[in-house]
Every structure is written in structure tokens, then in C-alpha cells.
Amino acid sequence: MIAPVVEGHGEERALQSLLHRLIPHLREGAYAHIQPPYRLPRDRMLKSEPLAQALTVVAARQPQPTAVLVLLDADDDCAVDLAAQVHALAHASHAHVPLTAVVAVREFEAWFLAGAAGLAGHMGLPTDLTPPPHPESIRGAKEWLSKRMPAGIAYSPPAHQPSFATRFDLDAARDAAPSFDKLCRELLRLLNYPAL
Structure with a gap:
């Protein structure tokens, strides 16, 4: 039972289907x-009080989640530092909540670039679409x-992310995008967590 916290409208619709697939x-x-x-918009996700309020809401859901997954984009920041910041803020108010923070390097769409072969021919994209090096x-x-x-x-x-999340090449994305591999490893870890 995973409760995601995301920053954007696109991820709000896309993440559920991606996780069900992944x-x-x-x-x-x-x-x-x-x-x-x-x-929870990114600027609020990185502040203690708004993040604590979000965690209070999702932890109180019924059925009760066994874990919380916080997903945000790094943009130009260090993904490792941002994940550590979210963990520290969450731990300060909700140490009892099993939580992981995954930060997409640059942006969520970098994962689509890494797995672009799976999007070839979809929604008007070229049939010979190939991933760029170092997405x-x-x-x-x-x-x-x-x-x-x-x-x-x-x-x-909002228009394309949900559909692209169901099509991009997961294995290629995991190979070419270390932050997507991080998501995969964290999901496997969360699956073994006990209930809150």
C-alpha cells in the first residue's frame, strides 16, 4: 500500500499507472x-511544515499506507542532496512513517528519453525514435x-505524461537513467516494509 507524494500535475496522473506497470x-x-x-509543489515539498502536513494527510488514509514515496525533479540541483533533504524533513516530523524520496535527475521526462524506443510511433512520435546519449x-x-x-x-x-508512462522502455530507462534505477531499487525495498 504505497502513498505517493508528487510535485506536478503530470506525475499526479502518470505515477499510478507507471507503478502498476513497474x-x-x-x-x-x-x-x-x-x-x-x-x-505538493516542489518549493513546498522542501519546507518542513508543508511536507509534514502532506505526510499527516497521506499517513491517515484508509486503508493505511505501508510506505510513502516522494517523487520530485532535481532540475539543476543535486538529486542526492535533495533526496537527503526530503528524508531529513520527513524524519523530523514523521519518523514512524516508512518513506523514500526519489529525485529524477533533471526531470521526470528524462526517464522517457532513456526509454524512448518504447515511445516510437506513439502519439505522432517518429517510428525510428531512439534515445539520446546520456538522457x-x-x-x-x-x-x-x-x-x-x-x-x-x-x-x-498533463496531456502526454500518463500515456508515455505506460509505453516507455522500462529496461532501457533503468540502464540509461540512474535515477530511474533508484526508483526501481526503492520500490523493491518498499515492497518488504511492514504496515505503519
Whole structure:
């Protein structure tokens, strides 16, 4: 029973389907109930009081979650430092809540770039779409996707993220995007947590 906390509208819709797809991919037969994500903008996620309020809300849900997954983008910051910051803030107010923070290097869409072969031909993307080298080094993954969309259509997280999350190549993304591999490892760890 995983309760996600996310920063964006796109992830709010996309993360549930991604996790439902990813968990059995990581471990055959594995299942987790994914509760609707709680959206908390990034600037508030990095402050003690708003994060504590969000954790109070999700920890009180019924059925009670066994773990909380906080997902945010690094943008230009260090993903490791941001994850540590979220952990420290969460521990200060909710030390009893099993929680992990996963920070997508640059942005969530970097994972789509890493697994771009799975998006080939989808929603007007080229049928020969291939991932760029070092997808997590690209500042502007959304723009990279927009340039490959049909003329007159720009990539929009709320419009495209949920669909792309069901199609991108998970294995390729795990190989090419260390922060996506981190998500995979943390999910496997959370699956073994006892109830809160």
C-alpha cells in the first residue's frame, strides 16, 4: 500500500499507472496498491511544515499506507542532496512513517528519453525514435520531446505524461537513467516494509 507524494500535475496522473506497470515488471507476481498521489509543489515539498502536513494527510488514509514515496525533479540541483533533504524533513516530523524520496535527475521526462524506443510511433512520435546519449544530462527533456512531436503539437506533461508512462522502455530507462534505477531499487525495498 504505497502513498505517493508528487510535485506536478503530470506525475499526479502518470505515477499510478507507471507503478502498476513497474512493480510486476521488477518482480514477477508482485503487487502493490497505489493510492492516488498527493500533489505538493516542489518549493513546498522542501519546507518542513508543508511536507509534514502532506505526510499527516497521506499517513491517515484508509486503508493505511505501508510506505510513502516522494517523487520530485532535481532540475539543476543535486538529486542526492535533495533526496537527503526530503528524508531529513520527513524524519523530523514523521519518523514512524516508512518513506523514500526519489529525485529524477533533471526531470521526470528524462526517464522517457532513456526509454524512448518504447515511445516510437506513439502519439505522432517518429517510428525510428531512439534515445539520446546520456538522457539525464539533457536540460530540457520536455523540449526534446516537443521537437519530435508532430508539427504544431508541443509536449504537455498533463496531456502526454500518463500515456508515455505506460509505453516507455522500462529496461532501457533503468540502464540509461540512474535515477530511474533508484526508483526501481526503492520500490523493491518498499515492497518488504511492514504496515505503519
